[in-house]
Amino acid sequence: MSLIRVKDRDFKRSITAEQIAERIQAIAAQIVEKFKDKDPLFLVVLNGSFVFAADLLRQVNISCGVSFLKMSSYEGMSSTGAIKQLIGLNEDIAGRNVVIVEDIIDTGYTMQHLYQTLQDKNPASLSIVTLLVKPDSLRVDLHIDYSCFHIPNDFIVGYGLDYDGYGRNLPEIYTVVAEG
Ligand code: 5GP
Ligand code: MG
Numbered sequence: 001m002s003l004i005r006v007k008d009r010d011f012k013r014s015i016t017a018e019q020i021a022e023r024i025q026a027i028a029a030q031i032v033e034k035f036k037d038k039d040p041l042f043l044v045v046l047n048g049s050f051v052f053a054a055d056l057l058r059q060v061n062i063s064c065g066v067s068f069l070k071m072s073s074y075e076g077m078s079s080t081g082a083i084k085q086l087i088g089l090n091e092d093i094a095g096r097n098v099v100i101v102e103d104i105i106d107t108g109y110t111m112q113h114l115y116q117t118l119q120d121k122n123p124a125s126l127s128i129v130t131l132l133v134k135p136d137s138l139r140v141d142l143h144i145d146y147s148c149f150h151i152p153n154d155f156i157v158g159y160g161l162d163y164d165g166y167g168r169n170l171p172e173i174y175t176v177v178a179e180g
Helices: 017-035 050-057 109-119
Strands: 003-006 009-015 041-046 065-071 076-078 081-083 097-105 125-133 146-150 173-176
Touching (some): 017 050, 017 097, 017 125, 017 146, 050 097, 065 109, 109 125
Parallel strands (some): 125 146
Antiparallel strands (some): 076 081
């Protein structure tokens, strides 16, 4: 078992670089097949997706646009959870075949809100690709077109995802080790 320390917590390796590369290759092939003649626009959700998007999109060797957006970290609580606002999208997505590139879907509230916000801008189609899904945590009805891994409800770090700002540069994915 490969153990590391990020800030003040221990993590153990749960998905290797080799496993990640293998899944990305498979997903990229599906995306190429589906979108090769569709002039897609990939919208990468910062910050956590930057590593995944870099690896995925370098294998999506078709004509496409790539842009970036962010869901603000402001969290006003409502009955349905944290409400985040879309910021940084400069493209006109009307009539485009848009593919959202996300790092992880946990409860799904963030993605549901983003999906609806983008849908209101009238894209020709709207699809979701995510590196990770926590199916047991999912609280909304969401059609996830492409996902690389389904994982348990434990906190993970690495490959773009952070623990309090640290660990994004780890090349593999690590799961927190319970304390005590
Ligand atoms: P959701 O709205 O789906 O519950 O939350 C999605 C967001 O929660 C992700 O974009 C990510 O920022 C954060 N998140 C959820 N689970 C994890 C995790 O295990 N590790 C990290 N680093 N972030 C997570
Ligand atoms: Mg994210």
